[in-house]
Amino acid sequence: MDKKLPSLTTESRNERTMHIDTADTMEILRIMNEEDQKIALAVQQVLPDVEVAVKFAYESLKKGGRVIYIGAGTSGRLGVLDAVECPPTFSTPSHMVQGIMAGGEKAFVKAVEGAEDKEELGEQDLKAIHLTADDTVIGIAASGRTPYVIGALKYARSVGSKAVALSCNENSLISQVADHSIEVVVGPEVLTGSTRLKAATAHKMILNMISTTSMVHLGKVYENLMVDVHVSNHKLKERAINIIHKVTGVSYETAKEALETANNEVKTAIVMLGTEQDYEASTALLQQAHGYVRKAIELSKK
Known part of the structure; x- marks a missing residue:
């Protein structure tokens, strides 16, 4: 024992x-x-x-x-x-x-x-x-x-x-x-x-x-929202659309369109709407910002 x-x-x-x-x-x-x-x-x-x-x-x-x-x-x-x-x-x-x-x-x-x-x-x-x-x-x-x-x-x-x-x-x-x-x-x-x-x-x-x-x-959260959520089913897509809506204030349909244009990448969709730039430019901004949404949007204003 x-x-x-x-x-x-x-x-x-x-x-x-x-x-x-x-x-x-x-x-x-x-x-x-x-x-x-x-x-x-x-x-x-x-x-x-x-x-x-x-x-x-x-x-x-x-x-x-x-x-x-x-x-x-x-x-x-x-x-x-x-x-x-x-x-x-x-x-x-x-x-x-x-x-x-x-x-x-x-x-x-x-x-x-x-x-x-x-x-x-x-x-x-x-x-x-x-x-x-x-x-x-x-x-x-x-x-x-x-x-x-x-x-x-x-x-x-x-x-x-x-x-x-x-x-x-x-x-x-x-x-x-x-x-x-x-x-x-x-x-x-x-x-x-x-x-x-x-x-x-x-x-x-x-x-x-x-x-x-x-x-x-690591920049996977914006405010208190899961902006890096993996969109793998209907529930998570709805969550992603609502996250984009809450952050940007755009309509449900606009948020849905942005998400789909951004290949279901929530962060990219938010940067696209927040900077009025296309997918490629928004992706580049996020890369420069090391994945931080807030910093990517700030970079676009410089």
């Missing part, structure tokens, strides 16, 4: 839920809701550490590198969830933000026993994607002690990648092998050791922050 395991915050018992097995439905829901309210406050405490992770991620993406989330079980699934939402939301190529989990893709829907217990497997999975010094690796483990993640972070540092450890325990093992750590301590779980609850929620919030803030800095 691992004698250190019971001492972890993520494994300690929650005094408020000792009698949850005798509680009625509303009482259980109330207790869970009250415990969940503590999560955002815990995340607030580590915002300076999240800021450092954003800096690493942004710098990697800006120079053509990647952000790699890696973990096992729920932690791995959270990384995959955040990564797969980047292409439709920000029109990023699928390799730009990646989620890797112990046991491979099949482990997303069914647990692969023992996949997280070997450091060399984390290293192997990063070697398989040809990790480089331009990349940032974010290792996720609620306990902060998963061997698979430890191996991944050690390998990331060995090749010069920035390595970030994300856990829910202080002084975690993964923090010790990373360039930087985020230790968001949310307290004991409602069900002892069930880190799919508060710990997982905290980690999802932080991963959302890292990817979203990085994309804002």
Whole structure:
């Protein structure tokens, strides 16, 4: 038996839920809701550490590198969830933000026993994607002690990648092998050791922050609108048209025509309407502005 395991915050018992097995439905829901309210406050405490992770991620993406989330079980699934939402939301190529989990893709829907217990497997999975010094690796483990993640972070540092450890325990093992750590301590779980609850929620919030803030800095947001949304279905086309309408004030039909003329590129359509220039000129302005809509429109006035 691992004698250190019971001492972890993520494994300690929650005094408020000792009698949850005798509680009625509303009482259980109330207790869970009250415990969940503590999560955002815990995340607030580590915002300076999240800021450092954003800096690493942004710098990697800006120079053509990647952000790699890696973990096992729920932690791995959270990384995959955040990564797969980047292409439709920000029109990023699928390799730009990646989620890797112990046991491979099949482990997303069914647990692969023992996949997280070997450091060399984390290293192997990063070697398989040809990790480089331009990349940032974010290792996720609620306990902060998963061997698979430890191996991944050690390998990331060995090749010069920035390595970030994300856990829910202080002084975690993964923090010790990373360039930087985020230790968001949310307290004991409602069900002892069930880190799919508060710990997982905290980690999802932080991963959302890292990817979203990085994309804002890359110019993929104008005001608070997803101007780099990938138009791949009817719903997203309608969203794109409405974004153009909101930014420029033109009619629905004019926004729709501009979007289609701009090859379904929302940013280009906005620049076309904002500068009264054609597709080629607007594309050139965006290139000069490194993808920033506001700057592209300003450039046209010079």
